[in-house]
Amino acid sequence: MALINRLNNMGTKRSSAFAARLSVEQVEEGQDFAPKFDVDGLIACVTTDADTSDVLMVGYMNAEALQRTIETGEAHYWSRSRQCLWLKGATSGLTQAVVELRIDDDQDAVWLRVNVAGSGASCHVGYRSCFYRSVPVGDTSGGPYALVYHEDSKTFDPIQVYGDAPNPTQL
């Protein structure tokens, strides 16, 4: 799977768009956009709601997804479960309009601030944020830990929206 992903990404990478990584100083202190993709050709992406600032999801982009996001202002990712370019909201209509795209110090992580269309949800399970559960902090029992819910109800019915498409969650 990783090998297929790597080959796919090599095929779609448009290397001229991004600067080569030449020095730590250039990467950390310069103005060159020189993102670092991992061995599978992917970079981690945190997406937050531009209004509430809540973290909506963590996704991954290949070079093509990153460049399309920059060019169109619509969030694109690389779907690791489906192994394809993924325009967020293509099926659900819950697209993400990018207000700001930031890059971190060593340029191996992206932060998108977005406005989500429609109901504003970004989670395939139906919740607004993928992070609808918390783990109790300060629990010294050694586990197991019981999750606590922070969203009372789903914003949509996944069966109605996605039908019988394969669930992206992998065990």
Next chain:
Amino acid sequence: MALINRLNNMGTKRSSAFAARLSVEQVEEGQDFAPKFDVDGLIACVTTDADTSDVLMVGYMNAEALQRTIETGEAHYWSRSRQCLWLKGATSGLTQAVVELRIDDDQDAVWLRVNVAGSGASCHVGYRSCFYRSVPVGDTSGGPYALVYHEDSKTFDPIQVYGDAPNPTQL
């Protein structure tokens, strides 16, 4: 490197703390904390400032870092550059007190909301957030792209704080 990491993590993983991943329904809709670690034994972690909601950093945790974070309420990570457990702030004093720890739908990403000690900075380059630069959205030039700075000045001098310790940024 990946193999060494995997072996290290196998050695330190306390498997009884976390539930086994048995079904999609259990992982997405249940109360079992069943985090998914990748092939290197790591899980991605987004850390935000509990006051400003800004994304401060993206780090990675192995099982031990995750459990220590839960137990102590102080953010621990796995340093991929140094290949060791990393109590954030151990050198700089800029520790992160965890206000909330959330897990996402398929339980392969963690979100920490933290209060940072001292100056409130979380970036080894000296800025408050690691995400101190943005990429212009809507740029259809095809690149290269010029980064824009969003923090005017550093909160500390990295040389004074870290001395001649190796820079964690990898090219």
